[in-house]
Amino acid sequence: MALAITQDRLLSLSIGSPIGMGIGGEVKDLAGAAPVEEVDSIDVRRLGLAQVITVTVRGVPFTLEANAKAGAKSLAAAFENAKSLSPSVSPPGGEPVNHTRGRTP
Numbered sequence: 001m002a003l004a005i006t007q008d009r010l011l012s013l014s015i016g017s018p019i020g021m022g023i024g025g026e027v028k029d030l031a032g033a034a035p036v037e038e039v040d041s042i043d044v045r046r047l048g049l050a051q052v053i054t055v056t057v058r059g060v061p062f063t064l065e066a067n068a069k070a071g072a073k074s075l076a077a078a079f080e081n082a083k084s085l086s087p088s089v090s091p092p093g094g095e096p097v098n099h100t101r102g103r104t105p
Helices: 072-085
Strands: 002-005 009-015 027-035 039-047 050-057 060-067
Antiparallel strands (some): 002 009, 039 050
């Protein structure tokens, strides 16, 4: 599995077996995607020679492990950048938007 981020989506990719250190895993398929607005956070922690990546989508955390050279911190930084550029979305159950406000019927 591999993660990638675009300006609009967090992508989960199915990959082939890497040769070593994350090199050589060819992308096979798109396993899943989530709009950046629905991704709450991407947290990266170092654990020995590995990194623990916790991706939280709509309040549900997913924990992944990667080697120390995987570039997870760059992914988290790219996510923060994409999140800051995405338009804000009203939370579920939020107040409906009145599109006629200020207009005469």
